[in-house]
Amino acid sequence: MAEAMKMRAKMEGDAADVKVLIQHPMDTGLMKDKKTDKIIPAFFINQVAATLNGKTVLEAQWGVGIATNPFIGFRVKGAKPGDKVAVNAVDNQGNKYSGEVVVA
Amino acid sequence: MKRILTFTMAGLVLLGCAHMGTQSTGPEADRKALVEHFKQTLPGNIKFEDYKYGALAMNPDAKSQYDEIMDFPPYSIDLDKGQKAWETPFKNGKKFSSCFPNGGKNVAGNYPYFDNASNSVVTFENAINACLKANGEEELKYAENEMGLLTAYARSLSDGMKVNVKVEGAAALAAYEKGKAYYATRNGQLNFSCKSCHVQSAGKFIRSDQLSMTIGHASHWPEFRGGTDIVTLQGRFKQCEKNVRAKPKDANSEEYNNMEYYLTYMSNGLPMQTPVFRK
Numbered sequence: 001m002a003e004a005m006k007m008r009a010k011m012e013g014d015a016a017d018v019k020v021l022i023q024h025p026m027d028t029g030l031m032k033d034k035k036t037d038k039i040i041p042a043f044f045i046n047q048v049a050a051t052l053n054g055k056t057v058l059e060a061q062w063g064v065g066i067a068t069n070p071f072i073g074f075r076v077k078g079a080k081p082g083d084k085v086a087v088n089a090v091d092n093q094g095n096k097y098s099g100e101v102v103v104a
Numbered sequence: 105m106k107r108i109l110t111f112t113m114a115g116l117v118l119l120g121c122a123h124m125g126t127q128s129t130g131p132e133a134d135r136k137a138l139v140e141h142f143k144q145t146l147p148g149n150i151k152f153e154d155y156k157y158g159a160l161a162m163n164p165d166a167k168s169q170y171d172e173i174m175d176f177p178p179y180s181i182d183l184d185k186g187q188k189a190w191e192t193p194f195k196n197g198k199k200f201s202s203c204f205p206n207g208g209k210n211v212a213g214n215y216p217y218f219d220n221a222s223n224s225v226v227t228f229e230n231a232i233n234a235c236l237k238a239n240g241e242e243e244l245k246y247a248e249n250e251m252g253l254l255t256a257y258a259r260s261l262s263d264g265m266k267v268n269v270k271v272e273g274a275a276a277l278a279a280y281e282k283g284k285a286y287y288a289t290r291n292g293q294l295n296f297s298c299k300s301c302h303v304q305s306a307g308k309f310i311r312s313d314q315l316s317m318t319i320g321h322a323s324h325w326p327e328f329r330g331g332t333d334i335v336t337l338q339g340r341f342k343q344c345e346k347n348v349r350a351k352p353k354d355a356n357s358e359e360y361n362n363m364e365y366y367l368t369y370m371s372n373g374l375p376m377q378t379p380v381f382r383k
Contacts, residue, residue: 008176019176069332071178 005099009076009085016079016103018050020072020087024097028064045070045097047090052076053083079103131271131280131369135319138303138370142317146307155320156374158382162307162314166383173381178331183379186257189250194239200258203235212262213376216269216365218276225279225361229255229336247342247355252326252334259325259378267323267376269369283366286359287318292350298363322368324380331381337364 004023009016022045029042042064050058057076076085086100139152147162154161160170190208193199201207215228226234229251233243244251271280288299299318301310306317325337335343338360342352353359 004181006180021176021178021181023181069178069181 005087005089005097007085007087007099007101009079009101009103011079011081011103012075015075015077016052016083016085017075018073018085018087018101020099022070022072022089022097024069024091026064026066026068026070030064043091043093045089045091048072048087049089050074050076050085050087052079052085054086130277134284135370135372138319141303142306142319146317152373153375155317155371156323156377158316158320158324159314161320170381173331177328177381179328179334179379179381182253182328182332182334183257183260186253186255189254190257194236194241196239198239200232200235200254203231203238207261208258209261210265212259212378213265213267214269216361216368218271218273218279218365220273220275223275224358225283225365227338227356227361227364228259229338230356230361232258247336247339249334252336252339255336256326256328256334256379259376262376263378265376267368267371267374269365269372271365271369279362280366280369282359283362283364286363287366292345292348294348296348298344318367318370320371320374322364322371323374324377326378327380327382329382334379337367 006021007018008020009018011017024045025043026045027040027043029039031040032038033040044064044066045062048058048060048062049056058074060072062070072087079085081103083103084100085103086098089097091097142150142155150161157167157170160167190200204211212228215231216225218224219226229246232251232255233246236243244254271277286298288297290297290300301315302318302321306315308315322337325340326334327340329335336355338355341360341363342355345352
């Protein structure tokens, strides 16, 4: 599901400013479907990792407290223009999401 | 000699009429008068191009936040859906781009225009639906999300084009005048017209927000309010009328189309930018 993730990275001073949008419903498992009156099962991203040229620079464990279509922004020190930043995410049903961008 | 004098006099009278026709009344004069009005009344020295930012042009702090958001807008993914809808071929193999000159690039600024054959205003959304109908597809619901996403992408192909609405002929002028009258008609329990807020009180605060000015209202639709909720121009008309406790008209009604015609004319000369973020 490559199109579910959008990324952008550009240099700001000595660090790369990375912004990531992931398309995901992030259902908490506590809400009811108004029409069927059944609980919508929990469905959320719980692991996020970012790499700079293959080396891990960020790891996060997420829960249900994160909104639909999550946005993450972070800065990577020591990155250079032309470096590759990749983000991989996994949700609680095992779906994998990934995106890659070249630092501008 | 006398004859020459009479001719000259007649010529002068004619010139006078022509002068009145092009200068002191008519759409272009309305627009210029409005530009002048805002120059006098709005706070700060707003450059004409900056009118496209609406109320943001008056608030550097909000503008800097807007710039930051537009750098990587939260609607990027939604816009891809619009692009997909635009590029997906119809059952007969044709695409939307076949309905518009230049593949749909740099055309949206010419809408809405007055169609003499049907004696009505044709908006860009009408043109999209006409395209669907001509190719045997089902028309989209006017001012709903699906149409919003499609036009968000389709209009973005005209980014940077200057709004170039023309009012030519008596019937077109009548539609323009109707739109202008609707814009100035008081409506709803609060008894406001569009003009009360966006001309007379533009730049003033309504709670914590400044009222935007008429010029620049129509050059950036549809917009994503709050980052992800798509709103079309006529959808916004409805919201505005609800705000003044009036019963909104239907989208694509004659009133709204005429008003869109007037309102877009008022943004003539401003560069198009679609879609944009608004809070």
